[in-house]
Amino acid sequence: MNAAPLQPLFVLRPGIRLVLASASPRRRQFMDEWGLSHTIVRPTGVEPRPERGETPAAYALRAATAKAQAVAASAESGAADLILAADTVVALGHDILGKPVDDADALDMLRRLSGREHEVITGVCCLFPDGSSAGFADTSAVRFHAWPDDVLRAYVRSGEPADKAGAYAIQGQGAFLVESVRGSWSTVVGLPVSRLAALLLEGDWMRPVD
Numbered sequence: 001m002n003a004a005p006l007q008p009l010f011v012l013r014p015g016i017r018l019v020l021a022s023a024s025p026r027r028r029q030f031m032d033e034w035g036l037s038h039t040i041v042r043p044t045g046v047e048p049r050p051e052r053g054e055t056p057a058a059y060a061l062r063a064a065t066a067k068a069q070a071v072a073a074s075a076e077s078g079a080a081d082l083i084l085a086a087d088t089v090v091a092l093g094h095d096i097l098g099k100p101v102d103d104a105d106a107l108d109m110l111r112r113l114s115g116r117e118h119e120v121i122t123g124v125c126c127l128f129p130d131g132s133s134a135g136f137a138d139t140s141a142v143r144f145h146a147w148p149d150d151v152l153r154a155y156v157r158s159g160e161p162a163d164k165a166g167a168y169a170i171q172g173q174g175a176f177l178v179e180s181v182r183g184s185w186s187t188v189v190g191l192p193v194s195r196l197a198a199l200l201l202e203g204d205w206m207r208p209v210d
Helices: 025-034 056-072 103-113 149-157 173-177 185-189 193-202
Strands: 010-012 017-020 081-092 095-097 117-127 133-144 178-182 206-208
Touching: 010 193, 017 025, 056 081, 056 117, 056 133, 081 103, 095 103, 103 149, 117 185, 117 193, 133 185, 133 193, 149 173, 173 178, 193 206
Parallel strands: 017 081
Antiparallel strands: 010 206, 081 095, 081 117, 117 133, 133 178
16 A cells, blocks of 8 residues: 655745755755755865865865855856755764775775774755855764675675765665664765754744645
8 A cells, every 4th residue: 555645844935946056866855855846956066175184074064065155156046046055074083085986995995984983974054045154064973884895895896885975875775884873864864954954944944834
């Protein structure tokens, strides 16, 4: 028996358009699950590098802000837009693990994470139609089970690690790697939905559906 379709949960303030500055399918899915219509405008040429001494949280927020500002400056942006951007990084100590450059790099990252705890940080930036902005970085701690090399190699061969920060996706095949999560699961996926909902509700940019 098929379940009834979910009803919308939130609605945007009248007269504004939500622009999601991301190509992430999971971030789009979060907005769909909330019932918020949105436009995708993928930022291009915006991949800032971590600066010397910069914390992973500061870097994630700076990267998200750069994405939002790039979309705001594009021809596809309008005065009524609420622009939402996010950037997720994986940090092992002070080392930021980005997307692997090849399979060997992916395997090296997974070996470093295996049997250890690391942090996943998602920075969020919102640019509002009234010219104001808000941003934050949310951190969750993730522990991997200690996996043998043949298992890690099989995961790399699946292709999933290729474009994922830290070379894994908790929402995909890589879910088996994770032994525990402390903090928000959605932050690890790529969008801290609890903190984002609180921000938008408190600012009256969206409200619950009556």
